[in-house]
Amino acid sequence: MIADDDAIIMQFLFWVDFCKSERAAALCFMKYLCLLIFFFCFFLRANAQPPAPAVCNAQGSESSNKLTVVSEGTLNFTLGTLNSFETAQTYSNNIRLNVLSRSARYKVYIAAELSLSGSPSTAIPLTNFQVLPVLVGTNPQNRITVSNVNLSGAYQQFAQRTNATGTSGDVFDLTVKLSGMNTYTQAPGNYTLKFHYRLCHY
Amino acid sequence: MNSFLKTIILLGWITVIIPSVSIAQRYVTRSRTVQLYKVLDVSLSSTSSVFDFSALTNYENGITKPGMITATVKANVPWKLTLTLGNNTLSPQITPTPMPASVIGIKASTSSVYTPVQNNAPFFVQNNPGLYTVVFDLRAIPGYQYETQEYIGDFYFTVSQQ
Incomplete structure (x- = not known):
């Protein structure tokens, strides 16, 4: 004392x-x-994150089990013409992710947040954004499955592997599609769309 | 003094290490900008553009055309759709008794009151952002005072931000 x-x-x-x-x-x-x-x-x-998925283990060291954004394409999704509101906008292979999971089988999740300064009365629904992942290259073991997701604030699984990866990991290209904007109810402005990716062992 | 400095250093280290861990490893956050530009668009369709006064009852009661014009408005800001005319008088304007455009009345089909068409007090409808289909009813009651003639008028619908 x-x-x-x-x-x-x-x-x-x-x-x-x-x-x-x-x-x-x-x-x-x-x-x-x-x-x-x-x-x-x-x-x-x-660095606030959505709540973790129900089963989300973290095995092994982080140097051997990690997510990396390898490259990113267009940083701005622009709706500048009437036609761009009328038809779905597709940003192909916009994000490339590398998943290294040397210690265990994995699932990869994605969640999102959308904000606009000034707090508009009607924001773009996150479900208007669809993420379409594609596995890049070949996987001899065919142990990877991918699925399309409509974004939400909660983590949703878009890739799964039933065994551990090799030293180079798995590469995924994510295409982002924006549709449903032809209601014109969203206020104009510069929205910030934040993607959260999460690697979980199971 | 040493313990206090250690506390400060520890707090500083935590504030630095938290973001670096989150970015590099099992979860990653990346941002995009979604740019929505202002949209104001109107397109028109009409079932007919002619009032044909071929019967006496037309002159007695006028001619009413429900749903004669339909406007489709697309706007992501509060909007106002205004009807103006090329001229307050229908063409030809050189007849002994020129016919004013105000013999024609217009109303939204959801409304009950016709507004004379004129530039001095233009007819308008307005609403919040969104996609709207607005149906207009028109009515013409010229009476008997105008010469036999084909009269023509240009109607302009303009959508603007409120």
């Missing part, structure tokens, strides 16, 4: 010394603490 008290006193004395007066030290300490809390909350928010 005495040691704890001493530590607190020492900490305060550090701030007194650092900030040149007791009052300034208190203010200085509070500011620094607020700054730390702010950055901590910012990073937590920036």
Whole structure:
């Protein structure tokens, strides 16, 4: 207990010394603490994830079991003409993912968030976005299945492998399709569509 | 002092390590921008464009054409569809008694009151963003005071943001 008290006193004395007066030290300490809390909350928010799938194990080291975005195509999905609202817009092979899962069989999930500054009354439904994954290359064991998903805020499985991968992992190309915009109920603006990918062992 | 510095360093390390772990390994987050531009579009269709006054009752009661014009509006902003005319008087304007376009009335089929067609107080309908099919009823009551003639008028439907 005495040691704890001493530590607190020492900490305060550090701030007194650092900030040149007791009052300034208190203010200085509070500011620094607020700054730390702010950055901590910012990073937590920036990296907020949807709730994990029901079964989502993490076996082995992260260097041998990881998701990597290999490449990304068009960063902007643009609806600039009447026709682009009337017909589905397809961004082919827009995202390439590498899945390395050396320790166990895996499932890969995707979820999304959509936001627009100014909080419009009607946002684009996430289900208007469809992700169509394709396995790149051949898989001699035929142990990989892929499935199309309409995006939602919750993780949905789009790929599964029934055994562990080799050292190079599996590569998937994701095509993103946007449709259902011909209702014209979504406000114009620049929306941010955030994709969350998740690798789970099962 | 050392323990306090360790605390600060630990907090800093946590704030740095959390995002790097999330980006690199078992889950990844990437963002796209979806750009929606402003859309305002109107297209028209009509069942007929002629009021044919060939019977006495036409002059007595006028001619009503329910659903004569249908406008399809596509707009992702609050919109206003306004009807204006090439001229307040129907062509030809050189007859002894030029016929004003206001002998023609228009209303949305959901409404009960006809509005005379004229530029001074243009007829309009408006609504929230979306895809709409608006059906218009038209009625012409010229009476007996105009010369026998084929009269023509140009109607302009313009959609704009409210």
